[in-house]
Amino acid sequence: MAMRKNNNSEAETEKSKLSGDRLRRSMKVFSYVLPYKWPFIWGMLSLALGSMLFLLIMKLPGEVFNIISGESAYGISVTQAFLIVLAMLGLQGALSYFRVQLFAIVSEKSMANLRRDLYQKLVTLSIPYLEEKRVGELTSRITSDVTQVQGVVSITLAEFIRQIIILIGGIGMIVFTMPKLALIMLGTFPIVVIGAMFFGRYIRKLMRSRQDQLAATNVVVEETMQSIQTVKAYTNEAFEVGRYNATLKDVVKLSLKAASMRGLFAAFIIFVMFGALFFIIWQAALMVQKGEMLRGDLLDFVVFTGIIGAAIASLGSFYTEIVSAVGATERILDILDEPSEIELDHQTKSSVQRFQGDIVYQGVHFSYPSRKDVPVLKGISFTIPAGKKIALVGSSGAGKSTIMQLLLQFYRLDEGQILVDGKSIYDYDLNHFRQNIGLVPQEVMLFGGTIRENILYGRPGAAEDDIIDAARKANAWDFIQSFPDGLETIVGERGVKLSGGQRQRIAIARAILKDPAILLLDEATSSLDAESEKQVQEALNKLMEGRTSIIIAHRLATIRDVDQIYVLDNGQIIEQGTHENLSSIEDGIYNSLAKLQFEVAP
Numbered sequence: 006m007a008m009r010k011n012n013n014s015e016a017e018t019e020k021s022k023l024s025g026d027r028l029r030r031s032m033k034v035f036s037y038v039l040p041y042k043w044p045f046i047w048g049m050l051s052l053a054l055g056s057m058l059f060l061l062i063m064k065l066p067g068e069v070f071n072i073i074s075g076e077s078a079y080g081i082s083v084t085q086a087f088l089i090v091l092a093m094l095g096l097q098g099a100l101s102y103f104r105v106q107l108f109a110i111v112s113e114k115s116m117a118n119l120r121r122d123l124y125q126k127l128v129t130l131s132i133p134y135l136e137e138k139r140v141g142e143l144t145s146r147i148t149s150d151v152t153q154v155q156g157v158v159s160i161t162l163a164e165f166i167r168q169i170i171i172l173i174g175g176i177g178m179i180v181f182t183m184p185k186l187a188l189i190m191l192g193t194f195p196i197v198v199i200g201a202m203f204f205g206r207y208i209r210k211l212m213r214s215r216q217d218q219l220a221a222t223n224v225v226v227e228e229t230m231q232s233i234q235t236v237k238a239y240t241n242e243a244f245e246v247g248r249y250n251a252t253l254k255d256v257v258k259l260s261l262k263a264a265s266m267r268g269l270f271a272a273f274i275i276f277v278m279f280g281a282l283f284f285i286i287w288q289a290a291l292m293v294q295k296g297e298m299l300r301g302d303l304l305d306f307v308v309f310t311g312i313i314g315a316a317i318a319s320l321g322s323f324y325t326e327i328v329s330a331v332g333a334t335e336r337i338l339d340i341l342d343e344p345s346e347i348e349l350d351h352q353t354k355s356s357v358q359r360f361q362g363d364i365v366y367q368g369v370h371f372s373y374p375s376r377k378d379v380p381v382l383k384g385i386s387f388t389i390p391a392g393k394k395i396a397l398v399g400s401s402g403a404g405k406s407t408i409m410q411l412l413l414q415f416y417r418l419d420e421g422q423i424l425v426d427g428k429s430i431y432d433y434d435l436n437h438f439r440q441n442i443g444l445v446p447q448e449v450m451l452f453g454g455t456i457r458e459n460i461l462y463g464r465p466g467a468a469e470d471d472i473i474d475a476a477r478k479a480n481a482w483d484f485i486q487s488f489p490d491g492l493e494t495i496v497g498e499r500g501v502k503l504s505g506g507q508r509q510r511i512a513i514a515r516a517i518l519k520d521p522a523i524l525l526l527d528e529a530t531s532s533l534d535a536e537s538e539k540q541v542q543e544a545l546n547k548l549m550e551g552r553t554s555i556i557i558a559h560r561l562a563t564i565r566d567v568d569q570i571y572v573l574d575n576g577q578i579i580e581q582g583t584h585e586n587l588s589s590i591e592d593g594i595y596n597s598l599a600k601l602q603f604e605v606a607p
């Protein structure tokens with residue numbers, strides 16, 4: 006459970022203003038809507054039409070008033086007026102129905118595409134980039150950030166436009182029919198608008214930090230759930246609850262601060278806005294008394310001022326939502342704009358050219374990008390002719406796994422080079438390159454599905470016989486068969502329903518199925534009992550035939566017959582030779598290690 010701090014949040018709260026550049030950049034995400042422009046345009050049209058109908062319908066009360074007082078200019082009866090409105094309501098209902106459908110099509114489909122692209126980007130990003138981020142942070146890009154953008158595409162943008170139409174239409178109506186009143190109104194509204202903008206900006210900032218804080222609480226939940234056994238074994242439940250509670254308290258504190266601002270905002274709106282409204286109505290009432298205005302028009306005026314006021318009020322909150330969605334698009338684009346290490350379109354598995362398997366490490370220096378100042382490998386050089394086996398031994402943290410990870414191109418070298426078949430590993434197409442390598446990692450994490458799916462991962466689409474054959478060779482078939490569901494046994498999340506040794510044998514079966522030219526075994530027999538170890542060892546020996554293999558082993562007994570053994574210490578090779586060579590060096594490191602092990606284990 007790392008305690009790294011999310012230090013982006015402060016920088017991000019700074020950016021709560023909208024600039025042209027930011028909007029333009031965000032448009033890249035909104036371009037996902039483009040393929041669905043027709044439903045979008047039709048949706049917008051029905052929205053516009055619906056909004057105009059709404060304005061017309063809202064003229065009913067005033068008109069009825071005028072009809073009753075015999076002042077109507079249209080010469081229709083009250084009943085006729087109601088029938089007309091009834092028809093308009095029907096039309097508006099139909100328009101709303103289509104609009105909701107159309108916007109759902111646009112937003113669901115376009116955002117599914119965005120999610121797919123984001124996921125595709127995530128899985129093709131380089132390991133150093135992914136290591137810098139926390140899992141929760143990356144998943145929230147796909148979930149909550151996209152949801153925010155989706156909210157804008159499906160509802161907010163439409164509502165925003167509807168309110169603008171209503172605002173313009175409403176003001177137009179008043180300006181056209183009651184110019185004098187309109188002037189009074191336009192004199193008062195700017196005060197409200199400026200006040201609202203001031204508040205809005207501040208509240209937005211608070212809500213943004215609250216959002217970040219909430220994300221931080223999720224990180225705690227995710228981390229504890231991922232390591233729940235450790236939490237329980239150390240009886241740190243109370244500690245974790247405390248940690249979670251502390252982050253929750255921060256959320257509440259920020260939320261309450263934001264709430265008190267929102268409360269002030271509401272008070273401001275009620276007092277200033279409604280104050281302005283009643284001021285205008287008072288003026289209008291005076292005009293009716295003086296006979297400058299029809300009573301029905303006064304009613305119209307009250308209704309429309311209310312509508313305009315409501316439109317302005319809601320515009321503020323939509324603006325807030327749009328700004329935070331722009332923030333979400335930026336976080337999404339930060340990921341989308343990262344370079345992938347692999348092009349998925351090139352991922353054709355059929356045409357892969359098989360390597361011979363000559364491997365050369367030449368003066369390899371390396372430090373992990375996250376800890377640049379700690380050199381992990383300090384000039385590693387060795388050669389493995391095609392088809393030969395070598396072993397890496399040495400103390401924990403010496404850099405053995407790192408050597409394998411560099412061959413897989415998970416990280417870039419700082420210095421030196423690695424050649425495969427005489428060519429730098431970086432000159433190969435990464436896809437083809439990795440398809441030639443089989444890895445049985447130190448810690449096997451399986452995928453949550455069935456055993457079959459996990460073995461098939463080595464070569465999707467492999468025949469049933471090949472799967473069973475691979476499982477047999479990995480000495481996994483016996484235990485698979487002993488499960489009632491056999492190959493269909495669900496392994497649980499990350500494989501938790503299998504033992505460590507069983508997981509490892511599944512991983513070996515997977516590598517066998519892949520049939521790679523180069524094999525990397527990181528402690529592949531470490532969690533097996535003596536009997537299984539012997540069997541897996543035999544399986545591995547068969548598997549290694551004709552392949553270049555690098556084996557990492559703590560138990561030296563398992564690597565007796567490799568062609569060359571390299572003893573690693575602190576990022577350097579300090580001894581090398583065959584088992585016989587190294588054992589004959591009386592005061593050699595390997596020898597002392599071997600003696601130690603054979604004394605303890607038989």
Ligand SMILES: Nc1ncnc2c1ncn2[C@@H]1O[C@H](COP(=O)(O)OP(=O)(O)OP(=O)(O)O)[C@@H](O)[C@H]1O
Binds near residue numbers: 374376407408
């Ligand atoms: N992703 C990483 N980021 C930063 N440092 C790392 C990373 N992985 C490993 N290291 C560091 O690099 C050094 C070598 O690690 P490596 O995993 O290669 O050791 P190892 O020889 O395989 O050890 P073990 O026998 O325990 O598996 C260690 O000091 C480790 O802390």
Ligand SMILES: [Mg+2]
Binds near residue numbers: 405406447
């Ligand atoms: Mg290791």
